[in-house]
Amino acid sequence: MVPSAFDFHRAGSVDEAIELLGRLPDAKLLAGGHSLIPMMKLRLAQPGAVIDIGRIQELSGVCRDGDVVSVGALTRHGEIAASEELRASCPLLAEAAGKIGDPAVRNRGTLGGNIAHADPASDLPAVLIAVGAVVHLAGPEGRRQVAARDFFVDLLTTALDPAEVITRVDFPVAAPGTGQAYLKHEHPASGYAVVGAAASVTLSGGRCTAASLAFNGISAVPHAADEVVSGLVGGTLDDASLASVSSLLSVRDPLGDVHASGEYRVELARVYGRRALASARDRASG
Amino acid sequence: MSYHVQLEVNGRRHEREVEPRMLLVHFLREELGLTGTNVGCETSLCGACTVLVDGAAVKSCTQLAVQADGASITTIEGLATNGELHALQQAFWDLHGLQCGYCTPGMILAAADLLERNPDPDDGEIREALKGNVCRCTGYHNIVRAVRRAAEGGAA
Ligand SMILES: Cc1cc2nc3c(=O)[nH]c(=O)nc-3n(C[C@H](O)[C@H](O)[C@H](O)COP(=O)(O)OP(=O)(O)OC[C@H]3O[C@@H](n4cnc5c(N)ncnc54)[C@H](O)[C@@H]3O)c2cc1C
Ligand code: FES
Ligand code: FES
Numbered sequence: 165m166v167p168s169a170f171d172f173h174r175a176g177s178v179d180e181a182i183e184l185l186g187r188l189p190d191a192k193l194l195a196g197g198h199s200l201i202p203m204m205k206l207r208l209a210q211p212g213a214v215i216d217i218g219r220i221q222e223l224s225g226v227c228r229d230g231d232v233v234s235v236g237a238l239t240r241h242g243e244i245a246a247s248e249e250l251r252a253s254c255p256l257l258a259e260a261a262g263k264i265g266d267p268a269v270r271n272r273g274t275l276g277g278n279i280a281h282a283d284p285a286s287d288l289p290a291v292l293i294a295v296g297a298v299v300h301l302a303g304p305e306g307r308r309q310v311a312a313r314d315f316f317v318d319l320l321t322t323a324l325d326p327a328e329v330i331t332r333v334d335f336p337v338a339a340p341g342t343g344q345a346y347l348k349h350e351h352p353a354s355g356y357a358v359v360g361a362a363a364s365v366t367l368s369g370g371r372c373t374a375a376s377l378a379f380n381g382i383s384a385v386p387h388a389a390d391e392v393v394s395g396l397v398g399g400t401l402d403d404a405s406l407a408s409v410s411s412l413l414s415v416r417d418p419l420g421d422v423h424a425s426g427e428y429r430v431e432l433a434r435v436y437g438r439r440a441l442a443s444a445r446d447r448a449s450g
Numbered sequence: 451m452s453y454h455v456q457l458e459v460n461g462r463r464h465e466r467e468v469e470p471r472m473l474l475v476h477f478l479r480e481e482l483g484l485t486g487t488n489v490g491c492e493t494s495l496c497g498a499c500t501v502l503v504d505g506a507a508v509k510s511c512t513q514l515a516v517q518a519d520g521a522s523i524t525t526i527e528g529l530a531t532n533g534e535l536h537a538l539q540q541a542f543w544d545l546h547g548l549q550c551g552y553c554t555p556g557m558i559l560a561a562a563d564l565l566e567r568n569p570d571p572d573d574g575e576i577r578e579a580l581k582g583n584v585c586r587c588t589g590y591h592n593i594v595r596a597v598r599r600a601a602e603g604g605a606a
Contacts, residue, residue, distance in 0.1 A: 165492045165493070166471055166472075166473065166476070167471045168471070169451075169469065169470075169471055170470060170471060171451050171470065172451065172453050172470030172514075172516050194514075194517070197512060197513060197514065197517065198494065198512055201473075201494075201512050201513070201514065202493060202494050202512065204471075205492070205493070206493075214470065216516070216517060218517060242506075265582065266497070266581040266582025266583075267507055267560065267563060267564070267578075267579055267581070267582065268497065268500055268507045268508055268509050268560065268563075268582050269494070269509075269582060271506040271507060271508055271563075272508060272509075272512070272513065353495070354495065355581070355582075
């Protein structure tokens with residue numbers, strides 16, 4: 165299986181990538197290639213030109229500045245999972261990245277490629293939503309920022325314009341007293357998420373001051389489960405209250421396929437959501 | 451369109467003009483004649499094509515040769531030194547970590563990546579590291595034992 169023929173260009177900088185995107189019709193950016201190359205081999209994607217951004221230094225790395233930790237679009241899943249900085253300041257992201265695919269996939273796949281591809285079975289999109297990350301884009305008109313909730317638009321569709329490049333994602337540093345957890349029910353063959361639950365809770369004096377929960381796998385865009393967590397603030401997050409709120413999960417158009425029906429995924433999500441919140445709580449108090 | 455690539459494979463430099471769509475695995479097998487790297491699923495799932503690119507395990511069916519331009523690559527042919535098997539190869543041999551051998555080059559290179567990062571893995575860590583490598587024959591137990599034996603012998 166080989167992709168159909170294309171012209172190959174290597175961009176040395178973000179500006180050059182934007183210039184090439186503007187000049188070449190029908191061009192695709194190539195980062196880690198772990199979504200694009202499989203699609204090209206299956207001829208589900210047949211770009212006329214491929215622009216390799218894989219060597220642009222400025223797009224890679226983790227950098228903390230005060231309350232925000234910035235992760236370059238080219239940072240690989242394996243680097244994210246192993247980053248001491250992220251394990252401390254955004255443990256949800258590090259944990260989810262460490263559960264992607266297998267080590268060889270994590271050696272190549274990147275944050276930017278993962279969210280640009282916007283596969284509902286991916287692990288990182290719900291993480292961005294649960295922590296309120298901000299996606300930074302650069303294009304011919306300049307630079308702009310999009311909140312994670314506005315970034316994912318539909319199945320495999322994002323707010324990214326075809327002329328734009330994702331440069332980095334900014335994650336808020338977890339506040340003191342915060343615990344986070346990513347739990348995944350993975351497809352046994354592909355490793356992708358049938359359901360992935362991303363939870364973050366903050367406790368102060370034994371009471372919840374903030375809680376968020378988002379899901380991969382159950383809908384076309386990651387589901388922000390505000391209906392589940394909105395009643396948790398002020399409470400103690402005991403098991404009984406988590407069990408009762410998790411049943412509130414409500415998904416308008418649950419995604420179903422040959423592996424798992426929509427109803428089954430939502431049922432699984434209720435269980436994984438409860439467990440992810442409980443685990444986040446234990447990490448927050450522990 | 452063809453593209454000039456220059457890479458080092460098992461310590462030897464190679465230069466070629468390749469079509470951009472050529473996959474790294476085909477470059478290794480067809481351009482360089484290094485057929486130790488196998489093609490299994492062709493869909494990034496089986497790990498038979500795993501090689502080390504700049505030290506990191508990569509599925510060479512999911513990387514273009516042009517992406518590896520300038521890189522240093524290790525395939526199964528490059529592991530033995532002066533005719534002496536690498537500790538992982540020896541342990542797979544001694545402990546029957548293979549039957550048909552189709553998955554073995556990929557298994558060994560994925561294991562080499564693990565031992566580089568974690569010289570003393572437990573069985574769970576070995577299984578986790580080999581998650582992307584499928585074996586249709588052995589049932590995996592002897593593979594895990596072989597990797598542990600190689601670690602004990604200081605393979606990394
Ligand atoms: C066997 C296998 C198992 C996997 N399992 C999982 C899993 O369990 N969980 C999971 O989340 N993912 C999984 N993946 C997908 C993996 O995480 C991909 O690496 C990721 O989705 C895409 O990242 P990439 O860097 O490889 O992007 P590429 O494949 O290079 O690109 C993907 C898309 O994003 C665009 N793009 C890339 N970078 C940018 C950028 N900076 N700006 C704008 N557009 C950009 C490209 O043009 C392309 O359209 C798996 C992949 C494989 C092959
Ligand atoms: S042939 Fe590359 S992963 Fe199967
Ligand atoms: S030994 Fe036959 S596939 Fe592993």
